[in-house]
Amino acid sequence: MKKVVSVFLVLIMVASLVVGCSSDSGQGSGDADTIKVGLNYELSGNVASYGTDLSDGIEMAIEEINKNGGVLGKQIEVIKMDNTSDSAEAANISERLITRENVVTILGPATSGNTKGALPPAEQHGVPLVSASATADDVTVDSNGKVRDYVFKTCFSDSYQGVTMANFAYNDLGLKNAAILVENTSDYSIGIQNSFIEEFTKLGGKIVAEEAYQSKETDFRAVLTNIRAANPEVLLVPGYYEEVGLIIKQARELGIDVPILGGDGYDSPEILDLAGADALNDVYYSNHYSPMDTSEEVVAFRNAFKEKFGREPGAFHAMGYDLGYFFADAVERAGEASPEKIRDAMAETVDFKGITGTLSIDENHNPVKAVTILELVNGEPKFLKKLEP
Template sequence: MKVSSKNYYLILVLILMTGLLSGCTDSASKDIKIGMVYELTGNTASYGTSAADGAKLAFKEINANGGVLGKQIKIVTADNKGEPSESANAMTKLITQDRVIAVTGFTVSSCGIAGSAVAEDNKIPLVAAATVNPRVTVDEKTGKVKDYTFRACFIDSFQGTVSANFALNSLKKSNSAIMIDNSSDYSKGLAQIFKDVFTKGGGRVVAEEAYLQKDQDFKAILTKIKAQNPELIYLPGYYDDVGKIIKQARELGITAPILGGDAWDSPRLVELGGAQALNDTYFTNFYSVQDTNPASQAFVEAYKKEYGQPPDSMAAMGYDAVYLLVDAIKRANSEESAKIREALAATKDFKSVSGNMNLSSTHDAIRGVVIIEMKDGKQVYKETIKP
């Protein structure tokens, strides 16, 4: 069919107008896209879902108060399934397909490390919520601080140091066994720091035993540890394994105190280990719901109203990570990644749920470590160790 020159130009004009109108619609968008990547399924889903709930509450509050830069925040959510490879895939999709301007998320260090690599390659700011391994923000090969990766939590070096000093000075233990999850960067890193500080402080490590995530029977390892008669067991693992290990340890007659890290924090811990078995166990953490500072209490009240239950530490960290990122976007007064990065790096006196915090030169949060004791199946706040 022939098209007259007049009709041809009319069609061309209509096509151009459609494109222009589409462009106007995009530029007039009221939304700012921010990605959120968490462990929503898999063995560490308890962490990821709690952190995601805290993050969603923060986004809801921010949008209710006018959003940021005069726009509403649109959350684009991805599930990393607790796997590093899935973390990289999720980050790649959010950045290249969904076109987010920044990302928050991650509660598992190995996932955060994989996600940060993609953020760095694409020069997109990432604020990790609860990944404590130093390699999240510092390149392992070069030793250089990653430009676009930040975190709302403290790192292993501080947490491990606090644990070792707590064992020596508060629990008054002179020797310890260590159980390490050899499939976890988090566990291996934290165990090494604990060992270094504990031995330098005069303590002695009488046994080191390794296991792998998803193992079910730990009695052979625990029998070896029992033979060394340790005064303490340091167990920097994830709640899913920790609960089973502690239950089996008590069944074998091991009565020594057991100490661990923030990855213990899950309601599932008591379900798996049992309230009685968990007595005389302790762990370091980011936050306690029993903290009485005003910011904490306001967060607890809002979280209870939204979800009908009190928050855990992962929820607090997901909440803090969002506000940390949005605070930087406001101060940058821009959606440009480089300007947001600069604002994040300059963060000082940020009001977290556990009090004011700063970001260090390595982009890590300088904030207190909370000591939690398990008593009859409940978490009891003992003290906060400040940096």
């Protein structure tokens, strides 16, 4: 009996595959009243928090756009799918969004690795793919230096943050000897480190110590003791808030009271819980946007977000929100919702005004965008300066 059941089960599965496929392709004709945009995000898996924040931001933007009449007289339809934080699955989702759901553009994924997984189908079928947070340099440019025709990003590269912080340390703070504590399991962290070293030594600074840690570690006293021994004037920790919070706390306990520098990975209220307010002084980081910004658009966004979700927006929400408007802006300028026209319009973006700043797309499909430097004072981020490109 059990044999019969199992064979039956298999037959049903196979049959449903066939039926499922045919019904999917039936919908493919698409109705012309909406413009379909695909969201390929990490909604589960180890970077689910980034993917969820970004897609919440995008959906909020699209909702607003639709309420105001949509673009080109049409409503935007969001088709959201979960790539489970896996790069092969991200490719699978891209393929499905393009061939089955007939989207005109794919937004996402959140991390550089998954974006590199997701982009081959977009290139192959000629559908634009835009990530708001894939900061690696080789996302939009392949290893031969050729620009990928259909891939864009709206965030600055890791290398840009590294260069910015190197200049900030050398010129603004006037410090010459830097130590680095890098998360060597993260492409993001290494990307910032490499460009920081290059720029800082070019300016005339010296790297006195280089140490490494891995994600999910909790005790950094050994590496921090080595760093203390090298006597640096400034410490660069390009990591994510989970570890950075503990690193700053332990560094201050060990008596390392030099300025600590970092990147947008510091942007989370949790860093305060992990490090405590006392330790979070003299900490500077570069970010896409400042919640303390008092410009009209940012305040309006913050209020709308708080009304909808009941909490303060993070940087990823803001970047997702901007990406939604960036897409709508490109469709508007393209004049029709075809992937090629949208691609051309995106490539020609000049001075798009978002809440994370004004951006133009350069010839490498990277944004030219202002970077904000924030200072933590007793754990509270204070707006320090905005560096225009």
